[in-house]
């Protein structure tokens with residue numbers, strides 16, 4: 001996987017490029033964030049759980065998912081700064097009004113609860129009103145990577161630049177697909193004076209399926225899963241077995 005964004009690497013190209021540890025996107029247009037980490041792939045039980053949270057408003061899912069997000073964030077403790085502002089990717093106010101809550105904020109709050117126990121020395125402060133979404137961006141689901149970049153370009157603004165000036169930021173979202181949203185938000189934060197931006201998401205969706213069709217990390221049901229993908233949910237969370245969370249009655 002790409003050491004920067006976590007996307008799958010095209011190993012066939014590895015010997016022909018100068019920085020084989022990076023994916024093509026990160027080589028050609030380095031993102032403003034240092035690194036993006038995710039708990040696991042956007043599929044099966046993870047996909048069902050995120051849907052339950054976002055679209056069915058199943059808030060008990062957030063606690064469980066927040067703990068999983070904390071597991072993704074924990075390894076950053078070794079290399080990220082010891083004091084960070086944790087900023088959930090905001091929804092536009094119209095979307096927020098429609099959904100009633102921001103799932104990224106909810107996940108961030110639960111992840112911080114878990115990290116306070118496991119990493120009490122890590123000073124992580126939730127700053128959920130620091131970043132604003134200026135535009136109600138079209139759903140990314142049916143867009144190509146290029147369209148996604150254009151769709152979110154300039155969509156974010158830092159409400160109070162003093163709040164992020166010289167601060168290290170941990171940006172939180174539920175899903176990362178092309179990274180367009182994380183890139184746009186990270187750029188806005190860096191332009192406002194942030195010292196560094198790191199990104200953690202619950203799930204990582206692949207940019208493209210193997211047949212070349214764009215995959216949705218949103219709500220379309222085009223995702224068919226992939227038996228060859230080996231990066232399943234972690235072994236250390238057996239209760240999060242996709243089978244137990246699949247279907248209409250996720251077992252949180």
Ligand SMILES: [Zn+2]
Nearest residue numbers: 002005023026
């Ligand atoms: Zn990358």
